[in-house]
Amino acid sequence: MSSDPWGRVDETGTVYVRTADGEQVVGSWQAGSPDEALAYFERKYxxxxxxxxxxxxxxxxTDLSAKDAQVAIDHLREQVEAHHAVGDLQALRDRLDELVKTVESRREERRAQRAKQSDEARKAKEDLVVEAEQLAQSDQWRSAGERLRALVDTWKGLPRLDRKSxxxxxxxxxxxxxxxxxxxxAHFAQLDAQREDARKAKEKLVAEAESLSASADWGPTAARYRELMxxxxxxxxxQREHEDDLWNRFRGAQDVFFAARGSAFAERDAEQTENLKLKEELAVEAERLLPITDLKSARSSFRSINERWEAIGHVPRDARPKVEGRMHTVDRAIQEAEEAEWRRTNPxxxxxxxxxxxxxxxxxxxxxxxxxxxxxxGNASKAEKLERELEGRQALLDQALxxxxEFGG
Structure with missing residues (x-):
């Protein structure tokens, strides 16, 4: 018979293991010596x-699930309880019991973690919903649309909650x-309708602008172009595909008109500049009549100058007041001389x-x-009063004289 602290082999080859409840049969060994039998079952232990x-x-x-860990523990426990090994089986039971506690603790930790993750996921999804509902009222179509698409991607990355929630x-x-x-x-449909209305309205404006481009009625046509603008x-x-083309046609028609007007105005300005030169020469000729010494001759000469003046035509607007003022000065001098002559000769x-x-x-x-x-x-006060009256009458007399x-008298 052979033995060790945890088991023995009897004369018949039966192997036993010692436990707190007494010896338990491990198995039978007939193939060799008792020591070999014990060694075999010790290796199993x-x-x-x-x-x-x-x-x-x-x-x-590792992230071994509690369920899989428990299956493995149960499998090992069955082997320990089968008493097919020689050794401290109670120590193995104790380790398995501790392992069960560890697995259960891990199970609770994971359950708490999942609950926390679920709460966080719920809060995150509720926040996404609130933001989406706010964006639903936005008129910032581009940025709000991009943000909503980003929210969908964020939603997809969050864990699922219970089905109802x-x-x-x-x-x-x-x-x-x-x-x-x-x-x-709806907004862009309305915008498309508005742009279509704008296209039709602008086509009419373009048609009118093009019809006016050949006009030589400079003032009214320029005013109408301002109204058209x-x-x-x-x-x-x-619509974008029409806007630029319509604008180019509209602007082109205006350019044709204003280029023609600019050319005509340039010719007119050149003519008026020449007219100004001629009128300045006439103004010099008229000013030579001053001062008026021979009214009849001055009147005749000024009439001749004025006739030539009227035949010349317009001068530049900014130069008109000055050159016409010079002629008016001579004209007023002749009129004043005529009035003085009339007063002198009126019986x-x-x-x-x-x-x-x-x-x-x-x-x-x-x-x-x-x-x-x-x-x-000796009445001095009366004399002084009469003297003051005399001063006034004398002044009137001097003026009358x-x-x-002026009448030659």
Whole structure:
């Protein structure tokens, strides 16, 4: 008979293992010596030790699921409980029990982790839904559309929730996207309609602009082009494929008209510059009549100058006031000379002036006599009052005498 601390082999070749509950039969060995029998079943025990050690390592260092770990533990436990090995089987049971606790702890950790991930995923999806619902009301079609597409990609990268919660959130998310797409589609449909209206309106403006391009009615046509430009801006933009072509035609028609007007104005300016030179020469000729010494000759000469002036035509607008002012100065001098001559030769006016002068002279003489009398009487205050009155009458008399001299008297 052979034995070790954990087992023995009896005379019949039966192998036993010692446990807390007493000896348990491990098996029968007939192929060799008792020591070989014990060595064989001890190796089986060492094999179980190695397998349990490997399982412990897998549980600690890999993502082995709790279910798979439990299956492996149960399998090893069946082998330990079968008593087909010689060794400290209770130690193996204890290790398996600890491994069960470890697996359960890992199970709880993973359950808590999944719950946390689920809560985070729910919060993340709720945030996506809220943002999508806000974007659904946006009119920033390009940026909002790009952001919604990015939100979809973010959604796809998040874990699924329970079916009910996930479906409810997805329904809201999808509804927000659909609402935005519907509004954007309606907006661009309306925009297309507006652009079509703008195209039709601008085609009419182009047609009118092209019809006016050959006009030589410079002022009214230029004014109408300005009105057409205002109408063009108010019409809005047409479709991109039409806008540039319509604008090029519209602008081209204006360019034709304004180029022709510019050429005509250049010719007109050259002619008016020459007219100005001629009128300046006439103004010099008219100014030589000043001062007026021979009214009849001056009047005749100025009439001749004025006739030639009227025959010349327009001058540049900015030069007109100065050159015409020079002629007006000579014209006014002749008119003033005519008025002076008329006053000098008018008998009735001369008679009235002489009569007024006589009346004033009489009043002055009378006041002087009264002043002398007052002084003789010693009435100084009366004399001073009469002297002040005399000063006024004398001034009127001096003025009347001056007027009378204009009549040659």
């Amino acid at each position: 060492e094999g179980l030790v190695v397998e349990i050690g490997l399982l412990e390592k897998r549980v600690r260092t 996930d479906d409810e959130l997805w329904h809201r998310f999808s509804h927000a996207r659909s609402a935005f797409s519907k509004r954007r589609k 205002t109408e063009w801006k108010a019409a809005g933009r047409a 009735e006016a001369r008679a009235r002036a002489a009569g007024l002068t006589g009346q004033l002279q009489g009043a002055v003489d009378k006041l002087r006599t009264q002043i002398e009398q007052a002084r003789a009487q 001056k007027g009378l001299q």
